[in-house]
Structures are given as structure tokens and as C-alpha cells.
Amino acid sequence: MMEEKLVSKVKDWIAVATALIKERLEEPLDVERKSNYSDLVTNVDKEVESFFVQQIRKEFPTDKILGEEGMGGEPVTDFSGRVWVIDPIDGTLNFVKQQENFCIMIGIYEDGKPVLGFIYEVMKKELIWGGPQVGVFINDTEINQISTDSLKDSLVNVNTMMFLQNDCHTQEIGLTSLGVRMCGCAGIGFKDTLLGRHHVYISYLQPWDYGAGLVLAETLGFVTIGLDNNKLDLKKRVPVLVTTPIIYQELQETYEEL
Amino acid sequence: MMEEKLVSKVKDWIAVATALIKERLEEPLDVERKSNYSDLVTNVDKEVESFFVQQIRKEFPTDKILGEEGMGGEPVTDFSGRVWVIDPIDGTLNFVKQQENFCIMIGIYEDGKPVLGFIYEVMKKELIWGGPQVGVFINDTEINQISTDSLKDSLVNVNTMMFLQNDCHTQEIGLTSLGVRMCGCAGIGFKDTLLGRHHVYISYLQPWDYGAGLVLAETLGFVTIGLDNNKLDLKKRVPVLVTTPIIYQELQETYEEL
Numbered sequence: 001m002m003e004e005k006l007v008s009k010v011k012d013w014i015a016v017a018t019a020l021i022k023e024r025l026e027e028p029l030d031v032e033r034k035s036n037y038s039d040l041v042t043n044v045d046k047e048v049e050s051f052f053v054q055q056i057r058k059e060f061p062t063d064k065i066l067g068e069e070g071m072g073g074e075p076v077t078d079f080s081g082r083v084w085v086i087d088p089i090d091g092t093l094n095f096v097k098q099q100e101n102f103c104i105m106i107g108i109y110e111d112g113k114p115v116l117g118f119i120y121e122v123m124k125k126e127l128i129w130g131g132p133q134v135g136v137f138i139n140d141t142e143i144n145q146i147s148t149d150s151l152k153d154s155l156v157n158v159n160t161m162m163f164l165q166n167d168c169h170t171q172e173i174g175l176t177s178l179g180v181r182m183c184g185c186a187g188i189g190f191k192d193t194l195l196g197r198h199h200v201y202i203s204y205l206q207p208w209d210y211g212a213g214l215v216l217a218e219t220l221g222f223v224t225i226g227l228d229n230n231k232l233d234l235k236k237r238v239p240v241l242v243t244t245p246i247i248y249q250e251l252q253e254t255y256e257e258l
Numbered sequence: 259m260m261e262e263k264l265v266s267k268v269k270d271w272i273a274v275a276t277a278l279i280k281e282r283l284e285e286p287l288d289v290e291r292k293s294n295y296s297d298l299v300t301n302v303d304k305e306v307e308s309f310f311v312q313q314i315r316k317e318f319p320t321d322k323i324l325g326e327e328g329m330g331g332e333p334v335t336d337f338s339g340r341v342w343v344i345d346p347i348d349g350t351l352n353f354v355k356q357q358e359n360f361c362i363m364i365g366i367y368e369d370g371k372p373v374l375g376f377i378y379e380v381m382k383k384e385l386i387w388g389g390p391q392v393g394v395f396i397n398d399t400e401i402n403q404i405s406t407d408s409l410k411d412s413l414v415n416v417n418t419m420m421f422l423q424n425d426c427h428t429q430e431i432g433l434t435s436l437g438v439r440m441c442g443c444a445g446i447g448f449k450d451t452l453l454g455r456h457h458v459y460i461s462y463l464q465p466w467d468y469g470a471g472l473v474l475a476e477t478l479g480f481v482t483i484g485l486d487n488n489k490l491d492l493k494k495r496v497p498v499l500v501t502t503p504i505i506y507q508e509l510q511e512t513y514e515e516l
Contacts, residue, residue, distance in 0.1 A: 037410070038436045093437055097413050098455040152295070155355050160438040163422075164429065171422065178296045179351055180418040182440040197356040 003133045006108065006116055013055050014104055014120050014127070017048045021089070021122055025099055040092045045069055048088035048104070056084055066234065068208040076234075079112040085211025085234060091185030099123070103187025107211030109234070117215030119187045128191045132219050138195060146221055147196045151247050157181045157189050159203035168227045168239055169255050170202055186210065193242045194220055201242040202227070207234040213242065223248040227258070261391045264366065264374055271313050272362055272378050272385070275306045279347070279380055283357055298350045303327055306346035306362070314342055324492065326466040334492075337370040343469025343492060349443030357381070361445025365469030367492070375473030377445045386449045390477050396453060404479055405454045409505050415439045415447050417461035426485045426497055427513050428460055444468065451500045452478055459500040460485070465492040471500065481506040485516070 021044055030043040049071040056063055056072075060082065065072030067086040076083055084106065089095050091102035100123040108116040108131075116131040128143075130136035136143045147154070156177040163170045163180065174180040181198060183189060189201040190213030203209075210224070214232055217224040223245055225231075226238040241258075243251070251258050279302055288301040307329040314321055314330075318340065323330030325344040334341055342364065347353050349360035358381040366374040366389075374389040386401075388394035394401045405412070414435040421428045421438065432438040439456060441447060447459040448471030461467075468482070472490055475482040481503055483489075484496040499516075501509070509516050 093413070097436065098450075100455070155351070155442070160432065164432075174418065174422075178355065179442050180440055181442060182438055184413070184437050184439060192356075197358070 003116060003131060007129065007134065009055075009059065010106055010108075010116070010118055011127070011129070013052060014106075014118060017051055017088070017104055018120070018122055020044075020048060020051065021104075029096060031096055038093060040096055041069060042089070042092060042096060044095070045089045045092055046071060049086060052084075052086050052088065052106070066207060066211070068206070079109065079234060081111065082115075083109045083112075083234070085109065085208055087187070087208040087212070090187040090209060091183075094184050101183060101185055101188060103185060103191070105187050105208070105212040107213075107215050109211075109215075112233075114215035114218055117212040117219075119191045119212050119216065121188060121191060126191065128194060128216060130219060131215050136194070136216050136219050143194065143220060146244050147199055148244070148246050149199055151176050151200070151250050153178060154199035154247065155179050155181055155197070156200035156202070157183060157192065157198045158201075162202060162204065162239065168202060168241070169251075169258075172255075173200065173202070173251070186213065189213075190217065190242060193217070194222065199244050199247055201240075203240060204237060205240045206237045210240050217242055221245065261374060261389060265387065265392065267313075267317065268364055268366075268374070268376055269385070269387070271310060272364075272376060275309055275346070275362055276378070276380055278302075278306060278309065279362075287354060289354055296351060298354055299327060300347070300350060300354060302353070303347045303350055304329060307344060310342075310344050310346065310364070324465060324469070326464070337367065337492065339369065340373075341367045341370075341492075343367065343466055345445070345466040345470070348445040348467060349441075352442050359441060359443055359446060361443060361449070363445050363466070363470040365471075365473050367469075367473075370491075372473035372476055375470040375477075377449050377470050377474065379446060379449060384449065386452060386474060388477060389473050394452070394474050394477050401452065401478060404502050405457055406502070406504050407457055409434050409458070409508050411436060412457035412505065413437050413439055413455070414458035414460070415441060415450065415456045416459075420460060420462065420497065426460060426499070427509075427516075430512075431458065431460070431509070444471065447471075448475065448500060451475070452480065457502050457505055459498075461498060462495060463498045464495045468498050475500050479503065 024044045049069045064083045066076040087105040094101040104120045106118040118129045120127045186209035193201045282302045307327045321340045324334040345363040352359040362378045364376040376387045378385045444467035451459045
């Protein structure tokens, strides 16, 4: 099956990228700023993305690549055919300051439809991967249940600025829940929601921040939506909600505009 | 040396407690609520504290024990002699909902003076331990440096309710920093500050939440103070700040009342 070959290839590439990241962590990082003071990029982000781009170009020369660091060339505007959505190091701030709590993320789409997603929390050695044709696994264990806890019995993970400004009711949602967590890494936000460690994740996300997670969340039956009433079309930065169907229903009943 | 024997004994007890916790995680937990809906205690918190109390009573029958779950008997009011401050499972909410991100914490004081501290993040297998006579170690590696980063180049870890209400300037501190993290576990808050993963930790803490961390932080030269202008005397719940000397100086220069 096509998906199984792809899974095997991507897992191999992630293993190589992991070795590269760990090797680079032995040396001082070359850190630059992008859009603002806390928006960092390192030599390692670029090198890892370049590695993935090279592998994809070699194996699948007609595929399109949408990567955070733009190493795949021109921005992708046409999502026909196969598109790879890559965040080489998601949680770069954590990578630089903590040397942990960061992920490699790869999403694969075919004509805009989710095919495969991979989120690897590198230092924790936790890979969540899969898609509609193969199921979703955490390392080698298949995931096949979604929590039925209500919001009041759940932890939630939210973006700091959204919480501070009470965007999308994040303060009320946080106060209704058992507790609020903030981790600074979309990959962990998605992965830990899908693993049931918290049941709500809300953050402003770029396409490469949600490309992989969207495949996995939809496959498992989680609700993943843009809170600006836009579908997640991989084209722009939007506030994203990931949650269980039961909590989504609670939120819809509580907040008219969700 | 007295401390070295104590270290060895406590490490052995932590290993036994860890095995017990992991065994209990195979079964459904018995969860009760304490002061409010999100203040949980489980059969495992009580069982682990009982285990430590039994070991201490057997080895050091005249020592006093201040434990979160009160398994050591009457509350400690007199801090003369040797006092053990124990949080059997710090981050019980994480323990129940995530089965990770929780710590065993033990602080040892002699006539109110710090002697030894142990914070063990159980599922991550990370033990930070030590005291003024032996130094501070993360597992087997001695820690002997404190970051000189300023607040604007640091991550900070703050309590959700304090951040929401801007208690102790937590919103301004968060916005000045590179980013805010929330983890729901005082042990991780202390440990990750001492390891340089973030450089500020602010939370309302009970004596058993800061008993172990205070020993370690003071030994390493971190600033650890009560933000209500009270010294940390192990007698009550206070808002606690843990940070590097450099950031403490910055905070003092910025906020008159700190």
C-alpha cells in the first residue's frame, strides 16, 4: 500500500533528522530573529528543512513542499497533487532555551485531502503518526479512543497571548476547566490532545503548525477548526481549536459564535 | 558524612516509591477532592506519603514530618531539630489526568536550616538533589552555574490564576520575557528553573510545594522569596518567586514593591 511505503520512508527521514538535531545540540546554535524578538530561527531549523526538501525532491520530484523556513522554494498556492507541509523544528524557542519540548512535524496532503501526519517530540522520543488509510499510532501502539470527559474534568492547553486577551473565550474556557497548561509548541499541543493528556488546545497557528496535526486529529475523530470561522485550508495563520466532539458540543452550547 | 548517608537512604526510598507509583498507575486511581474541584488527592498520594513516614519513623524516630497529606500526624509548628517536608505526589492533577509531569519532593531541615532537597520527576526519571554540604546534582551531574540571561531573553513559568489576575506583576513579567509556560507542578517549576530551562518561576505555594526546592535553590545561589514580603518559613501558603540573581535585580529595579 502506497501509504505504508510513505510511512516507512518518512520515519527513516525523521530518524536521520533526529540524529542531525542531537549532533547540532552539541555545538553553539546560530540563532536569528524573524518577525519579532521571540520568533527565532536557527541554523538547525534550516538544515533540517533542507534535508527533508532534498529527500522529497529526490524521491518525488513533482510533489510540492510548504515549509516553515521556505527551503522548498516558492510558496505553495495551488494544493492540487501531493503537498508536503513541514515544520522542521516546531517550538524553536523551546529548542533554543530548553533543548527539549520541540517537535518535527510533517503533514502530507493529496489534492487538499489529508493523507499522513507525523509529529515527533524529539527529546521525549514520542512519535504520533498515521492517517485515514492506516490509523493513528503513538510509537507502535494504535490509538483508538477519544475521551468523553467534559470540560470541567479536563486540562486545557492555550496560547499565552490569546489567554491574556481572552481571545476566543480562552479565559472562560480555562476557568471552567480543571487547569490551564502552556507549552510553547504546537506539536505538543496537538499530540497531547490526541493522547488525552489535555482535551482542548487553542492557539494561533500557521499552516506548518497544524498541517501534520490536522491529519491525525481528523483521522481520530477530533474536532479541528479555525476559530475565525474559516476552514483550515493551509493558506494562512488562524486561531485553531482542537478538542473532543463532546467538549466541542459543550463549547457550542455555551458560546454562540463558536 | 551524615548528609551522604541521608542522601543514599532517601534515594533508595524514592526508588521504592517510584516502583509503587508505577504499579498503582496500572490500576484505576481512587480520586477524592480536597479544598476545591481541582484540588485532588488519590490513594497513591496517601500511600506514598505513608511509606515515607514509616521509613522516617523507623530510622529517625524523633524527627518531625510535615507532609501534604498529613500522614505524619499532628501539624509541625516547632521547627527545632530535624524536620522532613514531604510532597508525595506534587502535581496530582497532572498525575491523574496525564500520568506524567508530576514529582516526588522531599526537603530536610535542621533547626529551620536547609540540609537536603530532592525533586524527582518520576516519568522523566530526572532527580535533582543536594544541599549546602554536598552540592546540587541532576541525576549524577553536578550543577554549578546560574544563567546570566536577562528577563527579555528568558522563558518564565507562572501560576495560571496569578497570571490571569496579574498578581505580583506576572503579566508584565510574562510580556517582558521571551514566553510564558504553565506546567501545573511546583517540582517542575523549581527543577526547570534550576536547570536553566526557564529563569523565573512564580506560583502560590504551600510549604510542601517549596520545602525541597528552597534547599536546592538556595544552595545554588538562586533567589527564592515570598512575594508577600514574608520569608519562606515553611508555615503557610505564600506567592513564591524563584529566579536568578540577575533577573531578581532587574525585577527589583522595575517594580518598587518586589
